[in-house]
Amino acid sequence: MTSSPVPTRKVHQGEYPNQVAPLINYNLFTSDPTLVAAVERGGATWAVERVRELGRILGTEEVQRWGVEANEKPPTLHTHDRNGNRRDEVLFHPAWHQLMRTSIAHRLHSLPWTDMRHGAHVARAALMMITVQNEAGHTCPVSMTFSGMAALRAEPEIAKLWEPKILSSEYDAGFAPLSGKKGALLGMGMTEKQGGSDVRANTTRAERIGSSREYLVTGHKWFCSAPMCDAFLILAQTPNGLSCFLLPRWTAAGDKNNFFIQRLKDKLGNRSNASSEVEFSNAWAQLVGEEGRGINTIIEMVNHTRLDCAIAAAGLMRQALVQAVHHCCHRAAFGKLLLEQPLMQNVLADLVLESEAATLMAMRLAESFDRRAGDERQRAFGRIATAISKYWLCKRVLPFVSEALECLGGNGYVEDSGMPRLYREAPLYGIWEGSGNVICLDILRALKKEPATGEALLQELHSAKGADQRFDLFTNAIENDMVNMKKSFASSGQEGQSRRLADRLALALQTSLMIRHASAGNTQAFIASRLGHDHGANFGTLSSAYDLGAILEPATRIFSQS
Numbered sequence: 001m002t003s004s005p006v007p008t009r010k011v012h013q014g015e016y017p018n019q020v021a022p023l024i025n026y027n028l029f030t031s032d033p034t035l036v037a038a039v040e041r042g043g044a045t046w047a048v049e050r051v052r053e054l055g056r057i058l059g060t061e062e063v064q065r066w067g068v069e070a071n072e073k074p075p076t077l078h079t080h081d082r083n084g085n086r087r088d089e090v091l092f093h094p095a096w097h098q099l100m101r102t103s104i105a106h107r108l109h110s111l112p113w114t115d116m117r118h119g120a121h122v123a124r125a126a127l128m129m130i131t132v133q134n135e136a137g138h139t140c141p142v143s144m145t146f147s148g149m150a151a152l153r154a155e156p157e158i159a160k161l162w163e164p165k166i167l168s169s170e171y172d173a174g175f176a177p178l179s180g181k182k183g184a185l186l187g188m189g190m191t192e193k194q195g196g197s198d199v200r201a202n203t204t205r206a207e208r209i210g211s212s213r214e215y216l217v218t219g220h221k222w223f224c225s226a227p228m229c230d231a232f233l234i235l236a237q238t239p240n241g242l243s244c245f246l247l248p249r250w251t252a253a254g255d256k257n258n259f260f261i262q263r264l265k266d267k268l269g270n271r272s273n274a275s276s277e278v279e280f281s282n283a284w285a286q287l288v289g290e291e292g293r294g295i296n297t298i299i300e301m302v303n304h305t306r307l308d309c310a311i312a313a314a315g316l317m318r319q320a321l322v323q324a325v326h327h328c329c330h331r332a333a334f335g336k337l338l339l340e341q342p343l344m345q346n347v348l349a350d351l352v353l354e355s356e357a358a359t360l361m362a363m364r365l366a367e368s369f370d371r372r373a374g375d376e377r378q379r380a381f382g383r384i385a386t387a388i389s390k391y392w393l394c395k396r397v398l399p400f401v402s403e404a405l406e407c408l409g410g411n412g413y414v415e416d417s418g419m420p421r422l423y424r425e426a427p428l429y430g431i432w433e434g435s436g437n438v439i440c441l442d443i444l445r446a447l448k449k450e451p452a453t454g455e456a457l458l459q460e461l462h463s464a465k466g467a468d469q470r471f472d473l474f475t476n477a478i479e480n481d482m483v484n485m486k487k488s489f490a491s492s493g494q495e496g497q498s499r500r501l502a503d504r505l506a507l508a509l510q511t512s513l514m515i516r517h518a519s520a521g522n523t524q525a526f527i528a529s530r531l532g533h534d535h536g537a538n539f540g541t542l543s544s545a546y547d548l549g550a551i552l553e554p555a556t557r558i559f560s561q562s
């Protein structure tokens with residue numbers, strides 16, 4: 001196959017020839033045609049202007065600088081005041097607050113809860129996907145606030161009190177009782193020293209005060225991110241079992257709650273964000289949902305944070321790709337731009353396919369959240385697609401960012417390029433909200449206990465059938481396996497095979513989306529390399545049968561100009 005010419009421009013002749021200028025003043029939304037199309041397809045055309053405006057803001061030099069500064073100057077813990085009184089405050093660099101203010105003003109924490117128009121989840125997913133590309137750390141409390149609201153609504157009385165502050169588009173970083181605040185943020189406390197995946201092992205205890213729905217909580221949380229949030233959904237044991245509580249930093253009486261921050265974690269990445277260890281000593285909290293049904297209550301929050309993990313992983317991939325393409329459009333080696341080197345074209349084209357499929361998957365998942373109200377099939381699809389997408393995208397982001405970083409050569413390994421920050425952030429999404437194995441077991445659980453989820457997934461795959469024989473055969477094989485699985489759900493052997501299953505379900509789902517929404521050339525190359533055996537173990541091993549120039553064209557057209 002003759003490859004389409006790749007659009008190029010002259011080697012940069014700046015003060016230092018062949019050093020690539022940073023990518024600034026570009027629009028993170030409009031430069032991503034896959035994302036733009038997904039927003040329109042998902043019914044969020046009404047939000048395009050809002051996403052476009054945020055895309056412009058995030059690409060400016062000033063806002064990119066905020067991301068750098070918030071990570072260069074990480075938060076600090078202040079346990080005591082000068083007189084020895086407990087203070088339990090974390091202080092952040094002003095850049096963190098600027099990032100938070102921008103995200104809250106654009107309603108990343110609330111859009112689907114405040115705007116009833118169809119497509120609100122899709123619109124928010126697009127806002128989130130571009131925001132993590134600028135700075136991912138601060139999206140942790142933003143995401144927990146968005147997700148926590150979904151669970152808090154199980155308790156209308158408490159929700160009524162908190163909702164106006166949580167849904168406010170005003171960011172209020174003040175450490176004060178709710179009554180004195182214009183906006184409020186939510187966090188989450190499940191993981192304890194003895195276990196994070198197996199929360200049933202939680203030892204934190206809650207004792208009811210009289211006959212009310214108020215409790216005193218005593219225990220600890222080994223990971224508690226963004227401890228300056230105003231309240232936390234936490235799990236604690238009661239005589240009726242594990243239960244969910246809202247535990248605020250200040251009590252209803254306006255006193256500082258018995259919530260003690262022991263220390264901040266020294267983390268691999270995600271350095272702008274504070275993750276802490278906390279102790280509760282008779283901390284005041286209110287029951288959310290039924291006593292003993294804590295996991296069922298908090299799972300609504302977990303499902304939304306899993307959605308955000310999938311969106312964030314796709315966003316990190318996109319940003320790594322953008323930086324790699326930008327670099328190769330302007331850097332020369334051996335007398336040609338890197339973009340003109342056939343092997344670099346292969347690497348970049350392979351990354352383009354992976355990123356496109358990741359974006360389609362995350363956006364389709366967000367769409368299912370929009371469509372699940374009153375649509376049982378979408379709800380069932382969303383249930384299983386959340387697990388599949390969270391697992392798969394959080395795995396794929398790791399080799400992806402590593403490969404993209406290498407495209408920048410030595411500069412990619414240096415902090416100034418921004419690539420090390422992406423690289424350190426990448427493994428987090430796989431750990432948060434259910435590590436890889438736990439999510440694969442969740443896929444099995446969904447298929448076993450909620451058969452409608454498997455049926456909804458197959459229906460989704462069927463909608464792309466007939467377009468490519470390889471895909472049809474792949475889907476048929478999955479269908480057969482699912483039928484056989486049903487006969488032997490009791491066998492423990494299935495657990496050990498659940499990653500194999502999850503990988504195939506993810507690939508089938510991504511392929512069905514490529515068939516329906518990507519160009520014929522990209523889809524053919526994706527199918528051959530991902531479903532067939534026409535691919536190596538690494539990126540950059542696409543067959544010469546495919547038009548790599550055409551695969552690269554949209555990205556290089558945009559980033560060769562920048």
Ligand SMILES: Cc1cc2nc3c(=O)[nH]c(=O)nc-3n(C[C@H](O)[C@H](O)[C@H](O)COP(=O)(O)OP(=O)(O)OC[C@H]3O[C@@H](n4cnc5c(N)ncnc54)[C@H](O)[C@@H]3O)c2cc1C
Nearest residue numbers: 188189190191195196197223224225275432433435437438
């Ligand atoms: C930066 C950061 C911030 C965090 N913030 C928060 C927070 O705000 N709130 C909060 O509650 N938690 C938070 N966490 C904790 C996180 O959710 C947990 O680390 C995660 O759920 C895993 O729990 P664990 O660390 O106890 O690992 P474990 O549960 O001990 O798991 C260890 C490994 O074993 C695997 N595994 C577990 N069970 C099985 C099984 N049955 N079969 C096969 N493999 C299995 C897991 O997949 C994992 O790979 C944070 C973590 C990080 C890194």
